[in-house]
Amino acid sequence: MLSLTWPKRLLLIGIFLFLGFLPFIITNQYLVHIFILAGLESIVVIGFVAQYQVRLLTFCTATFWGLGAYSSALLSTQLNIDFWFCLPLAGIITGFIALIMGLLVVRAGWITFLMISVVMSEVFVEALGHISALGGWDGISRIARPAIGSYVFFSKASYYYLTLTLTTVCALIFVGFYKSAIGKAWRAIGQSYDLAESVGINIFKYRMIVYVTAGFTTGLSGSLFAHYFGFIVPQQFGIARSVYIPINAVIGGLDFAISGPVVGSIIIRAIPELLRIADKYQPIFEGAMIILCSLFFRKGVIGVLARLRTRSR
Amino acid sequence: MGCWRGLGLVPDEEPLEGFWVAILKIEKLSKYFGGLAAIDEVDLEVNELEIRGIIGPNGAGKTTLFNVISGLLLPTKGKVIFKGEPITQLPTHSRVERGIARTFQLTNLFSELTVLENVYVGYHRNYRQGIVSQFLHTPMAKNEYKIGYQRAMEILRFMGLSSMQHVLAKNLPFGHQRILAVCIALAANPSLLMLDEPVAGMNPEETMMMVELIRQIRNQSVTILLVEHDMAAVMNLCEKISVFDYGKKIAEGSPEEIKKDKKVIEAYLGTEEKNSCNA
Numbered sequence: 290m291l292s293l294t295w296p297k298r299l300l301l302i303g304i305f306l307f308l309g310f311l312p313f314i315i316t317n318q319y320l321v322h323i324f325i326l327a328g329l330e331s332i333v334v335i336g337f338v339a340q341y342q343v344r345l346l347t348f349c350t351a352t353f354w355g356l357g358a359y360s361s362a363l364l365s366t367q368l369n370i371d372f373w374f375c376l377p378l379a380g381i382i383t384g385f386i387a388l389i390m391g392l393l394v395v396r397a398g399w400i401t402f403l404m405i406s407v408v409m410s411e412v413f414v415e416a417l418g419h420i421s422a423l424g425g426w427d428g429i430s431r432i433a434r435p436a437i438g439s440y441v442f443f444s445k446a447s448y449y450y451l452t453l454t455l456t457t458v459c460a461l462i463f464v465g466f467y468k469s470a471i472g473k474a475w476r477a478i479g480q481s482y483d484l485a486e487s488v489g490i491n492i493f494k495y496r497m498i499v500y501v502t503a504g505f506t507t508g509l510s511g512s513l514f515a516h517y518f519g520f521i522v523p524q525q526f527g528i529a530r531s532v533y534i535p536i537n538a539v540i541g542g543l544d545f546a547i548s549g550p551v552v553g554s555i556i557i558r559a560i561p562e563l564l565r566i567a568d569k570y571q572p573i574f575e576g577a578m579i580i581l582c583s584l585f586f587r588k589g590v591i592g593v594l595a596r597l598r599t600r601s602r
Numbered sequence: 603m604g605c606w607r608g609l610g611l612v613p614d615e616e617p618l619e620g621f622w623v624a625i626l627k628i629e630k631l632s633k634y635f636g637g638l639a640a641i642d643e644v645d646l647e648v649n650e651l652e653i654r655g656i657i658g659p660n661g662a663g664k665t666t667l668f669n670v671i672s673g674l675l676l677p678t679k680g681k682v683i684f685k686g687e688p689i690t691q692l693p694t695h696s697r698v699e700r701g702i703a704r705t706f707q708l709t710n711l712f713s714e715l716t717v718l719e720n721v722y723v724g725y726h727r728n729y730r731q732g733i734v735s736q737f738l739h740t741p742m743a744k745n746e747y748k749i750g751y752q753r754a755m756e757i758l759r760f761m762g763l764s765s766m767q768h769v770l771a772k773n774l775p776f777g778h779q780r781i782l783a784v785c786i787a788l789a790a791n792p793s794l795l796m797l798d799e800p801v802a803g804m805n806p807e808e809t810m811m812m813v814e815l816i817r818q819i820r821n822q823s824v825t826i827l828l829v830e831h832d833m834a835a836v837m838n839l840c841e842k843i844s845v846f847d848y849g850k851k852i853a854e855g856s857p858e859e860i861k862k863d864k865k866v867i868e869a870y871l872g873t874e875e876k877n878s879c880n881a
Contacts, residue, residue: 469736470729477723480712488790489698489727
């Protein structure tokens, strides 16, 4: 399934070893927390990039994230369902909503699609805020941490491993698509709409596959997010968050479907923290990165690395 | 499949009406853009295994006709019949499944994919495995994947591009890009191949090569319908030519007949009155 060259394989193994032993390497609990956030966010960004590959430019990724978080939180607090059922159910519910929304909006032209996604993310927050049965503006609190038997995923390190597992699973789902004929069709649609159509690719169908899969994985990530913080409020999933998701993708590199989102999310989350400027200067940092990327490295950080490698050869 | 007589399905003496000897049939087709008729009540019949040329001055509606046949545009009125089946309202991908493939006037490639991948994407309509099977990389899906690549390689070899299979499409020289566009269309295993200005912008040598390739494609039992401005190439290649002007078909016949046709000469050179106006 994965036909990679040896240097690339070694690199991948190295990265996995590093990520696998990260809680032992980094003892700072706050940094582990940052990596958990980056992991959850990178799942969302992977979904965004997949949609971008078929030229579905969306500004409601956080809405689907919120849908996952809310459905998981409600199932857990209202119906006392165990986390291990809430997680897949959150994914399925979000995927199902994506399916219905997709049937309505995926056929639209790209600007209509974009505007509808903006409207959706606004409506979502307002609706949640005004329905008191769903927690209203106060949101939902006291969402239980996941547990296996008597073991509760309470420490940052244990939750980090949970996040790492889910991120890997979601990434593998998309790798499965990208490596198959479906992924080829996705890339074809992105590069020439007319030609893709005229070689017999059913563009609507392939866009729906992306939209629903991205909805599903984003919902899974939302579920883990809700159970990590223990409380959620509607504003967390507003348009502001949806606008920041694409920034991660651009900084990582839009052409790199898996590595781009992961690296982009880690950079955006970790570097301001490491420089201890996060509280004040996070937006400025992100803005500066976007300007740098659009001026000097259009293909993002991964693009720069790839180019350095080809140059050194 | 091309010759019903040869297969003994039809007695030699009987006329062939009722069979789809005409692989593509267009009846009273019109396409209006606002009030303007880009195609106006056009009838056209393309027989199996012929190389049919469509010529005409700029704005005669040739490319619009192509877009209507391939399904990128829906006609205002009229019918498109392919292999005896009306396809007027079908979406493009269903038409490809029935065997219509096309190229574009401006070079249109998947520029960030390699030459081989480009052709491989063209093979797309031949896939029979479902989404799940492809996603899980089942042996059947892998097998199809392999067959797709083999078929793509065959086409590249046939068209003389196999040495460049790993080059990105955007880095190919222009002439080769045009050939690659034809390769992509061929990968869909079409029975009707529509070429929109296949030799536009080519030098005489490249043109000769392309003309020869198109002949060879026809010999692989593919019917060819082409729009072209290069008269030498059209006269050399086509068995029958339809001439369009202002959205109407004004003449049809063999190259020799077309060269002598008064209406055609008028359309291209203008009538004497028009000429005096211009002067």
